[in-house]
Amino acid sequence: MSRISVRGFAVASATAVTAVGSVVGVASGSTAQNNDAEATATGATTLLADIPAGQQAEVQTASLTQQAETMAIAADTSAKKEAEEAARKAAAETAVAKKEAAEKAAKAAKEAEERKKEEEAASRSKDASAFAVQSSYTVAQIQAMARQMVPAGQFQCFSNIVDHESSWNYKAVNPSSGAYGLFQALPGSKMASAGSDWQTNPATQIKWGLNYMNERYGSPCEAWSFWQANHWY
Known part of the structure; x- marks a missing residue:
């Protein structure tokens, strides 16, 4: 049968x-x-x-x-469905991991390129001692000095801070606190670390201000971000 x-x-x-x-x-x-x-x-x-x-x-x-x-x-049939689902899940996880890795690599490459440009710009930047000493300086002359000393990608942030602090007046004095110069350093004498002529030479003040922003915040743009949030830096 x-x-x-x-x-x-x-x-x-x-x-x-x-x-x-x-x-x-x-x-x-x-x-x-x-x-x-x-x-x-x-x-x-x-x-x-x-x-x-x-x-x-x-x-x-x-x-x-x-x-x-x-x-x-x-x-x-059940085993086949489970295997197919596991394969789809693994493929999706792999795709996400590859995407994240690619984005991370792209970000790292971009940051490295930006650092390289800034380092190259810094190497081409003039030191305060490269400028001839004058009895007085115009705003345009001081800004021209800053452009030659501050990395191009950081200049606008640097300029924004100086605009708010002193309007590019290297002899500006706060009548209440005694803060002095382009960056309203308090006390002004702390700028002596960049040069003994800190009271009369804007290039010396620019050198000090740039070093201060880099050491305290990492860069002028980071300092400007802090200034925007707190109105001081």
């Missing part, structure tokens, strides 16, 4: 019983017997106990085999 479920075998048996019953009923003229055969053929599902003993084991084996195959297919 080929693979067959218990129900399938029962239906086949019921059909056979119906056919035999019909023949017997006709031959005997028994209406009741004929009706019983028709009822059996119509909807009854033969129980395993109704199947001949010699065929029960085969039917049970076929049923269990079919169930095992069905469960195996379901398990394979």
